[in-house]
Amino acid sequence: MRSDIGHTTRPVIRFGGIVLAGGRSSRMGRPKAWLPVGDRTMLATVAGAVAEGLRGAGSRLATAPQPAGPIVIVGAPGQDLPPAGLPVLRVDDDVEGEGPLRGLAAGLGALTGKADAAYVSSCDVPLLKPAFVARMIALLGDADIAVPLVDDRHHPLAAVYRIGVLETVRDLLARNQRRPFFLFERRPTRVVTATDLLAADPGLDSLRNFNTPEEYDRLLAGGGASSGAGAAAAGSAATSVVFEFYGVARLRSGRERIEVGPAATTLGAALTALERACPSLSGTVLEAGRLGRHFRLSLNGGQFVSAPDQPLAAGDTLVVLSAEVGG
């Protein structure tokens, strides 16, 4: 189909959203969907961010303001879920506790005929940013799936799926192949790296979920997201940290130090922000959003750290040096 001369346009894709709310929340001790985030529930917070993201994606593709696409909430059979705070379609996972593909199948089934693709989210990401949702949608392109690969792991519940993959999902379930990775192997999948997402969510807070009450408290206490429904609800404490560079890291970055923030509450977030600020460090000092194996990070000149969930405090200094110190 052609419109303006010299430009090819693709068929308009209708996007919807799916929020999987049926997990067992066993380590939390209470249903995640009901947890408070500011004055809303977790489910309402996440559903709101997805809806806003869908609107944002639509408005970039169209000239006039767009209504949000349809949103499906997938719960366990008989599960009591709080109101989502906006019009949604509630469906049940037909078999409980079989992992994300089962919920994905239910959600995609419910959207069949109503949307062409959907942003799929878990319901335990209170810092999900609408801009992140919109960015993921924009990155789908010609692929069937767009999924983030951050910190060496895929994030299938922060991903976009065409409704057409339902058939493959069902086939995988029939074969008892329940890992989302099998789906990525079978359908054209665009793997999205941190670099592609940083503009939309500098701290990649949208990917931060929780499984225990402590993680939940920490997330909300130090969430530090600068925008978005989740952040607004959680409140933010600005956390800036300083990276100091020595040797090769200094040569690569072209500077002695840099301050990053305001959401560097964990090492993973700080490295993500660093990669955005100093793209020249990618591939050597930083590898796929993590510290490269030939480098070391000393926290305030003391212990060496590398775990992405290493908590950081405002004003911390991370000294970047080569791992090879033999003389």
Place this chain on the structure above:
Amino acid sequence: MTAGGYFGRYLRIDVGTGEARFIDIPESILRHYIGGVGLGAWLLLKEAPPGVDPLAPEAPLIFALSPFVGTPLTTSAKFAVVAKSPLTNRINDALSSSHFAIAAKRAGMDALVLVGACREPGVLIIDGDPPAAAGATRSNAGATAPVARMESGADLWGLSAADAQERLKERLRSTHAGGAPFHTAAIGPAGENLVRFATLSNDGRHAGRGGLGAVMGSKRLKAMAVRGRAFVPLADPKTVHAAATDLSARSFGPATEKYRELGTVANLLAFNRLAVLPTRNFQDSTFEAAAALSAEQLAATRQRTRSSCAACTIGCENVYGRRPGAEDPARPGEPPKRGVRLEYESLFALGPLCGIGDPDAVLEAAALCDELGIDTISAGGTIAFAMECAGRGMLDPARFPTAPGAAPVPIEFGNPRSLLELLRLIARRDGIGDLLAEGSRRAAAVIGGDAPSFAPHVKGLEIPGYEPRALQAMALGFAVGTRGADHNRSSAYEADFSEGGNRLAGDADTARRAIVTEDRAALMDSLILCKFLRGVFSDLFEEAAPLLRAVTGWDLSPAELHDAARRIVTARKWFNEREGWTPAEDTLPERFLREPLRDGASAGATLSRQRLSEMIAAYNRERGFSPDGHVPGAMRTGLGLTAR
């Protein structure tokens, strides 16, 4: 038939009589000790009479090659020089590199053992390509020994090692025209004068630590030259070549980037930031002038050229130009003949350790050490110690005149003149230089009082540039190190600079981690591959086994290589025991166990005697030694380690 990569023999030369003969090395020994420091330890146990004076004619000076020398494997052109150290009276092995290694291997040997002593200054010529054979078809070594001949070295005596080698090569070009080129090694004036930390030099590289130059000097052997045409067959040349290509490609990657881009001097600023940079004789761990001495600053302000050992694709050598108007250390009034090769260890020892923050003074001192043939770490450590003694009023000029008959030289931290003058006095053994030429341990014993508590050595070997109180795996490595305070055979700094342990609070796990690095180093140093290549291996033992298999044809497993590494560590330890080692030697000077660090990120760091003892006990346990560190008889028997 001998395994690929080996000739299965060493060449033993009595430099006093000129007698030279090949002696077979059983294949089982090669398989157990591999080469380099491993084979060197075995040869030392075999050739050194128990209790021998390191400077006596009977004391052997060993050049141990390796199965990889002469193969296309990157960084493999290396050899170990092994002897009983005149500084420590314990085993000493230092690695050196480049063409000398290849030439010696091509003379048809796996090692060279020198015993005896020349009556007059001499030069040893080992000609594995004498005129009759020149142009002949290459062969596997031939059965005959290369021609070994002693010549006079009188015209070279007194010269720097570099000048002596240049002149010797010139001479050989006219006397031995045609055939393969000779490659040389030599000592400088410090070696001639038996300075206990004199170096042995070749191709601009140095077997630096432990006084190997003095051992050569005690034989009145100024220089040696070697050439050959033999080549050693490889069991599986195709696989070796493929592995060499792969290893070279990996050597260009991020694992070696630091060495390629900045060299080892890049450590200085980072170490200063972490407050592990020994300063003013280990009184401080940060240096206020570190930035001026840093690799980053030197790279920005000096002419710098990069160079490498033979057969190396990394090229970590950074050679810096001197300031305009600088003089050649050997030719006052003339501009320097050569740039200065600077390593972190030289930079730290001649800079912060002596309180010197002027980069030109440090470069000049490094050039002077090369010229005189002295180990920069021991020289810097001993001079820094003297500076502290002087500051405490312990060097009474009447008792310790700096240079008899000359104006006294100020001895104080931060004074470049002190440093440069003391280096010259040491090399000549003039005045106080005669005392300092003995190293800090012996000097402290003479100075007396509290001096031994802050003399910066272990077993007599001066401590390199890693602050032990803030790098406690390294502290353990120094304490139990068979050649004394040695970072290379231990490599325990790797454990300190990684996650999982606490560099400020060592424990039993620190000991286990230090053993892992020591075993890896034993293998690297025996194969031999440059330690700067180690980052390219994910699992050294897994990856080295097929490499060595392809070279030798042995059906080797990684576990067998691990056994070999442990055997090598134990053999070195057993040599020390045989020579009188006692558990009391495995410690650090009192200062490190008494004084906390006071500055920077390491402020307050302490290493108590109790903690060090616990780490040592854990080390001994893990190694299978007795609780106080003796090699049990059964272990010795199992490893075939006998008294002689």
